[in-house]
Amino acid sequence: MPFDSSSKILITGGTGSFGKAFLSSIIKKFPNLSRIVIFSRDELKQWELQQQYPPKDYPQLRFFLGDIRDKERLKIALEKIDIVIHAAALKQVNAAEYNPMEFIKTNILGSENLVQACIEKNIKKVIALSTDKAAAPINLYGATKLCADKLFVAANNIKGDRDIALSCVRYGNVMGSRGSVIPLFIKEAKKGIIPITDERMTRFNITLEESIELVLWVIENAIGGEIFIPKIPSYKITDLAEAIGPNCKKSILGKREGEKLHEEMITTSDSFNTFDIGNYYVILPGTYNQKNHFAKMGLKYENVKENFSYKSNTNDWFLTEMELRKLIKNHVDLSFNPI
Numbered sequence: 435m436p437f438d439s440s441s442k443i444l445i446t447g448g449t450g451s452f453g454k455a456f457l458s459s460i461i462k463k464f465p466n467l468s469r470i471v472i473f474s475r476d477e478l479k480q481w482e483l484q485q486q487y488p489p490k491d492y493p494q495l496r497f498f499l500g501d502i503r504d505k506e507r508l509k510i511a512l513e514k515i516d517i518v519i520h521a522a523a524l525k526q527v528n529a530a531e532y533n534p535m536e537f538i539k540t541n542i543l544g545s546e547n548l549v550q551a552c553i554e555k556n557i558k559k560v561i562a563l564s565t566d567k568a569a570a571p572i573n574l575y576g577a578t579k580l581c582a583d584k585l586f587v588a589a590n591n592i593k594g595d596r597d598i599a600l601s602c603v604r605y606g607n608v609m610g611s612r613g614s615v616i617p618l619f620i621k622e623a624k625k626g627i628i629p630i631t632d633e634r635m636t637r638f639n640i641t642l643e644e645s646i647e648l649v650l651w652v653i654e655n656a657i658g659g660e661i662f663i664p665k666i667p668s669y670k671i672t673d674l675a676e677a678i679g680p681n682c683k684k685s686i687l688g689k690r691e692g693e694k695l696h697e698e699m700i701t702t703s704d705s706f707n708t709f710d711i712g713n714y715y716v717i718l719p720g721t722y723n724q725k726n727h728f729a730k731m732g733l734k735y736e737n738v739k740e741n742f743s744y745k746s747n748t749n750d751w752f753l754t755e756m757e758l759r760k761l762i763k764n765h766v767d768l769s770f771n772p773i
Contacts, residue, residue: 452611502548523541562601588719603652631687640666696747700715715738759772
């Protein structure tokens with residue numbers, strides 16, 4: 435079990451798509467948790483979440499206004515916390531290109547603030563959420579997330595004798611999350627036209643529930659320094675458009691700046707330090723003794739082939755239009771009927 439009744443958890447970006455879904459999940463699965471701290475900078479979203487979880491019914495919940503750019507505020511919020519889930523980030527690709535320093539301040543410097551604060555406060559486990567865009571990044575957002583990954587992994591080298599483990603999880607598009615393509619396609623399909631940037635495009639797909647299960651598994655099994663990647667399906671963007679709007683016109687716009695044709699979660703350069711552990715891949719730092727590491731984790735592992743890469747277009751698991759339609763109905767929080 436990743437938690438017991440004495441566990442005290444803090445979620446940065448706790449009012450975002452993942453934070454809210456993770457909170458809902460752990461409250462149901464672990465109703466006797468000692469404390470859950472929702473750390474975010476948006477007072478309106480915190481107020482709205484408090485209406486869902488009133489203090490009289492959820493005394494274990496704390497709502498903590500703050501920004502990860504503020505290390506001192508983080509240290510106060512981390513008092514007596516055991517486990518941190520780091521979901522706070524600026525995420526819009528186009529906004530990053532226009533406002534690069536804002537993304538650097540939050541995604542890199544904010545992550546370093548959290549790393550240092552967690553080490554100082556003797557947090558037991560820190561799990562940072564990464565993104566496919568951190569693998570071979572071509573846009574600033576991806577570059578900031580790659581830097582953040584490096585910070586969390588490298589922090590295991592400077593923890594000294596403290597009992598702290600810092601690890602990352604990396605996955606692709608979360609189905610139906612804020613800013614993702616599915617809500618956009620559903621909205622545009624009502625107008626009769628679905629805009630597609632490039633017909634060749636493919637994407638990985640993961641549901642919020644699957645991302646939560648991954649994080650819970652990593653909390654229980656990580657010992658520090660790993661980047662965990664789930665084995666998940668891909669889809670063609672044209673199949674997604676057909677699943678949502680089979681009778682709609684498809685308008686080809688052209689690839690946007692900073693956008694990849696295909697997503698990548700493990701590069702060929704990563705392959706020398708990447709291992710197959712069953713449902714997941716894991717990337718370890720090249721300085722680690724992998725045999726000793728997996729022995730401590732208690733997991734069986736296999737080396738992936740040299741020059742292996744994990745890309746959405748070469749994946750051996752693709753979703754069909756019918757499967758996509760079913761997933762959208764079950765996992766996207768929108769009124770959906772194929773148009």
